[in-house]
Amino acid sequence: MKIYTKTGDLGKTSLIGGTKVPKSHLRIETYGTVDELNSYIGLAADLLADAGSKLVLKEIQDRLFTVGSSLACDPDKEPLMKIPDLVEKDVELLEKEIDRMNAVLPTMKFFVLPGGHAAVSTLHVVRCICRRAERLCVNMQEHDLFVDALVIKYINRLSDYLFVLARYTGHLLDVPEVPWKPRVS
Numbered sequence: 001m002k003i004y005t006k007t008g009d010l011g012k013t014s015l016i017g018g019t020k021v022p023k024s025h026l027r028i029e030t031y032g033t034v035d036e037l038n039s040y041i042g043l044a045a046d047l048l049a050d051a052g053s054k055l056v057l058k059e060i061q062d063r064l065f066t067v068g069s070s071l072a073c074d075p076d077k078e079p080l081m082k083i084p085d086l087v088e089k090d091v092e093l094l095e096k097e098i099d100r101m102n103a104v105l106p107t108m109k110f111f112v113l114p115g116g117h118a119a120v121s122t123l124h125v126v127r128c129i130c131r132r133a134e135r136l137c138v139n140m141q142e143h144d145l146f147v148d149a150l151v152i153k154y155i156n157r158l159s160d161y162l163f164v165l166a167r168y169t170g171h172l173l174d175v176p177e178v179p180w181k182p183r184v185s
Contacts, residue, residue, distance in 0.1 A: 016069065017077030027145055030136040031071035034155075037133050038064040040126045047119040050172055053165060056097055060158065063090050067151050071137075075146035086150045094157045101168040114166070116175035123166035130159040 007013075012020045013028060021028060038061050045057040066084045114124035134155040140147045170177060 015074040016072050017074035019074040026140055026143060027071060030140055031068045033129065033133045033136055034064055034068045034071060037126065037129045040129055044119065044122045044126050047122055048169060063154065067154065070148055070151055086154055091154050091157050094161045098161050098164045101164045105167055105171055110179035113178040113180050115178060116170055117173050120166050120170045120175060123162055123169060127159050127162035127166065130155060130162055134159060
């Protein structure tokens with residue numbers, strides 16, 4: 001099978017189910033951002049030494065393929081297809097991991113500047129991409145384009161998880177957090 005089909009040469013693509021839409025469609029932008037998020041999670045995982053965190057990130061990547069499938073599907077045709085679904089336990093896993101990591105982290109008393117180590121900085125970039133994916137999902141919802149409410153909840157919790165993972169990674173690497181010190185005139 002060839003990787004190129006030439007079907008997108010005129011700026012259109014097909015949703016799962018066959019519906020043609022412009023490549024600039026909000027649904028395409030949204031699941032493209034989820035794909036970007038998934039790729040950066042792979043990069044972040046490659047930079048981590050902690051096996052447990054790497055395992056959770058692999059699970060998250062799998063869930064993001066589920067999210068991408070949901071977003072890439074024509075919602076009018078989706079009930080007729082076998083598209084994997086998110087479940088509440090997927091959100092609960094993120095919450096459990098956030099609580100586990102927070103149990104060993106010092107209480108936050110200031111905003112932190114991203115940085116200190118490539119792994120920490122990369123996780124903050126991933127968190128920002130996650131927030132963009134969340135904003136796009138909400139934008140879809142506001143434009144009456146179907147997006148499962150659990151997708152928005154999962155992406156929201158994922159950004160929280162990524163923030164805590166960045167702090168936790170810095171903790172494991174013994175990298176001090178750099179507080180943001182606002183300049184006051």
